[in-house]
Amino acid sequence: MTDTTATPKTATLSGSGLSAEPDPTPARRTWQAFRRNPLGVGSAIVLVLLGVVALCAPLIAPFPEGYGTDTSQPPSAAHWFGTDDVGQDVFAQVIWGTRVSITVGVSASALAIVIGLLVGVTAAYFKRLDAPLGVLIDLCLSLPVLPLMILVAALAGPSVRTLVIVIALFSWPEVARVVRSQALAIVPLPYIAAARVVGGSPLWIIRKHLLPGVVPVVGVSVVLTTSRAVLSEAGLAFLGLGDPNSWSWGTILHKAQLSGSLATAWWTTLFPSLAILVLVVAATLLSVAYNDARNHRR
Amino acid sequence: MRLKFIGVRLLRGLLTLWFAVTVTFFLVRLLPGDPVLAVADPNMTEELRAKLLADFGLDQPLMVQYLDYLRQLVQGNLGMSFRQSLPVTEVLMERLPWTLILTMSAMVATVVIGIPLGVLAATKARGWADRLIQIGGITAQSLFVPSVGIFLLYTLGVLLGWFPIGGAIDPDATGFAATLSMLHHLVLPCLSLVLIQLGSYVLTMRSTLMEALGDDYVALAKAKGVRPSAVVWKHAVRNALLPTTTIAGIQLGMLFGGAVLTETIYAYPGIGRAIYEAVGQMDFPVLQGAFVLLAAAVVAANLLTDIAYGFLDPRVRTA
Numbered sequence: 001m002t003d004t005t006a007t008p009k010t011a012t013l014s015g016s017g018l019s020a021e022p023d024p025t026p027a028r029r030t031w032q033a034f035r036r037n038p039l040g041v042g043s044a045i046v047l048v049l050l051g052v053v054a055l056c057a058p059l060i061a062p063f064p065e066g067y068g069t070d071t072s073q074p075p076s077a078a079h080w081f082g083t084d085d086v087g088q089d090v091f092a093q094v095i096w097g098t099r100v101s102i103t104v105g106v107s108a109s110a111l112a113i114v115i116g117l118l119v120g121v122t123a124a125y126f127k128r129l130d131a132p133l134g135v136l137i138d139l140c141l142s143l144p145v146l147p148l149m150i151l152v153a154a155l156a157g158p159s160v161r162t163l164v165i166v167i168a169l170f171s172w173p174e175v176a177r178v179v180r181s182q183a184l185a186i187v188p189l190p191y192i193a194a195a196r197v198v199g200g201s202p203l204w205i206i207r208k209h210l211l212p213g214v215v216p217v218v219g220v221s222v223v224l225t226t227s228r229a230v231l232s233e234a235g236l237a238f239l240g241l242g243d244p245n246s247w248s249w250g251t252i253l254h255k256a257q258l259s260g261s262l263a264t265a266w267w268t269t270l271f272p273s274l275a276i277l278v279l280v281v282a283a284t285l286l287s288v289a290y291n292d293a294r295n296h297r298r
Numbered sequence: 299m300r301l302k303f304i305g306v307r308l309l310r311g312l313l314t315l316w317f318a319v320t321v322t323f324f325l326v327r328l329l330p331g332d333p334v335l336a337v338a339d340p341n342m343t344e345e346l347r348a349k350l351l352a353d354f355g356l357d358q359p360l361m362v363q364y365l366d367y368l369r370q371l372v373q374g375n376l377g378m379s380f381r382q383s384l385p386v387t388e389v390l391m392e393r394l395p396w397t398l399i400l401t402m403s404a405m406v407a408t409v410v411i412g413i414p415l416g417v418l419a420a421t422k423a424r425g426w427a428d429r430l431i432q433i434g435g436i437t438a439q440s441l442f443v444p445s446v447g448i449f450l451l452y453t454l455g456v457l458l459g460w461f462p463i464g465g466a467i468d469p470d471a472t473g474f475a476a477t478l479s480m481l482h483h484l485v486l487p488c489l490s491l492v493l494i495q496l497g498s499y500v501l502t503m504r505s506t507l508m509e510a511l512g513d514d515y516v517a518l519a520k521a522k523g524v525r526p527s528a529v530v531w532k533h534a535v536r537n538a539l540l541p542t543t544t545i546a547g548i549q550l551g552m553l554f555g556g557a558v559l560t561e562t563i564y565a566y567p568g569i570g571r572a573i574y575e576a577v578g579q580m581d582f583p584v585l586q587g588a589f590v591l592l593a594a595a596v597v598a599a600n601l602l603t604d605i606a607y608g609f610l611d612p613r614v615r616t617a
Contacts, residue, residue, distance in 0.1 A: 139317045142548075142596060142600060143318055143551060144554040144555055144592045144593060145552075145555060146558055147554065147555065147558060147585075148589055150558070150589075151322060151325070151326070151585045151589055152325055154580065155582065234444075235443070235555070238444045238559065239558070239562060239573075239574055240574075240577055250444075253448070256448075257444075257562070262448050262563070263451065263455075263463060264456075269452075270449075273442065273444075276445060277440065277441070277445065280441075281436075281437060281440045284436055
């Protein structure tokens with residue numbers, strides 16, 4: 001069993017032009033090319049650091065709550081990022097915000113990728129479903145997503161769970177589109193027909209033969225979808241639809257907007273904004289570097 | 299042939315719109331957050347509650363409500379606002395011109411700035427200008443709209459005091475002064491939207507133009523001795539522009555999303571600000587109506603770009 005599945009797997013990758021020789025393995029070649037790109041490695045390190053901050057938030061700063069005595073103080077040695085209008089430490093808010101922003105981003109994109117993979121692969125493999133699913137994907141992609149997310153999030157009541165589901169619900173079509181076009185290139189290949197001839201069930205063929213060919217493409221989407229999900233969460237939270245019991249980068253901006261400190265206290269908005277920027281730029285550069293590494297053209 | 303082409307696109311646009319309307323209708327009715335609770339206070343008397351529900355048509359079976367909603371929608375009726383005793387259409391139509399002014403001016407400005415930048419990057423490929431434009435383009439695509447808006451508001455509005463930081467017009471101004479005041483208020487929100495959109499236009503223009511510059515007809519034009527600038531602008535750019543037009547359609551959904559956030563920051567009285575206010579007041583008919591209206595605008599704009607594309611590129615018409 002393992003022999004029959006291993007051979008077509010390499011055939012997938014060379015057949016679809018994704019990579020060349022079976023030796024060294026494509027994944028290792030990609031890694032070797034990626035390692036030599038300082039921009040990609042640097043971005044990966046930044047993202048790992050943000051992940052560490054998210055995990056270790058309680059060790060870095062106390063949870064920001066209640067009222068402090070030093071209100072609207074600019075950055076100082078005591079408060080690195082200054083304090084907001086009720087005297088809370090902005091540094092602590094940003095640190096704890098990292099936790100929620102990344103949790104929501106990662107969970108929403110994981111969910112979106114699962115849905116997108118399912119829909120994309122199903123559309124490509126079952127010819128009869130391709131047209132309706134293709135239309136569905138196009139329809140979802142052409143709608144103005146943010147107003148729709150706002151409507152649903154407002155109805156469902158703001159919470160971390162709502163945000164994850166709402167963002168995933170409207171982010172999967174992007175993934176499905178990419179997966180579908182990649183899978184459509186693989187389905188007509190001879191080894192899929194061969195797998196059918198030997199009597200493989202559709203589920204087995206999709207799992208063992210189709211998915212391995214699609215996964216490298218999804219590798220890029222993981223990072224990009226996550227960063228887009230972080231942006232969506234920040235947008236919803238900025239409009240007041242964030243989880244009321246926790247801090248996210250968007251929530252900090254929302255509070256600054258409500259209290260009017262965005263026109264008076266630059267530190268309340270600059271630092272959460274920088275956090276969002278750093279995460280999204282690192283994610284974008286990482287995906288660019290990954291794509292370059294996967295194209296062994298040089 | 300041309301009529302059939304337009305007909306197919308029109309049908310697709312209507313399908314999109316129907317889909318948007320249906321999805322939101324059922325989402326609003328089936329989600330846990332009960333819109334009935336939003337209008338009806340739990341402390342209300344039973345008759346008052348029943349009367350309110352009947353007024354909003356919320357006591358009917360779901361399918362009856364749905365068909366009713368579709369029928370009223372065709373007549374241009376989006377229901378009543380829960381909070382302001384006004385039809386949703388009235389609430390939104392008053393706001394629509396501002397959003398259109400903001401988004402359309404942002405789009406025009408983006409194209410006017412973005413296309414020459416893309417051309418510059420493509421013709422100087424691998425040079426320092428190209429590097430700079432590429433890095434800028436990628437960064438611009440990563441920007442968070444409120445961050446950009448707040449940054450511009452703080453630097454150009456508060457610190458330098460060049461532009462007003464809220465509202466859309468000075469209510470006391472009349473005549474030419476009113477127009478001037480309107481433009482003055484437009485600068486910052488418009489600039490925010492331009493900055494976040496510019497990246498994708500520039501990068502697409504760059505890559506399609508670089509592809510076009512490698513084509514045979516460009517080599518031929520060069521061989522004939524056509525001036526280099528004429529080769530780029532008269533031959534290659536005209537072909538590279540076509541794929542760039544489609545971005546305008548794709549970006550429109552994002553542009554409206556950006557407008558919601560930008561209008562919130564600048565207290566700009568458009569649809570986006572209405573959405574923000576409706577979120578605070580749990581005014582679901584306004585949220586639903588605003589989405590339907592924006593979806594309709596996106597569909598209409600996509601239809602226009604599709605038809606424009608068909609006129610510009612005969613190959614699309616027959617396909």
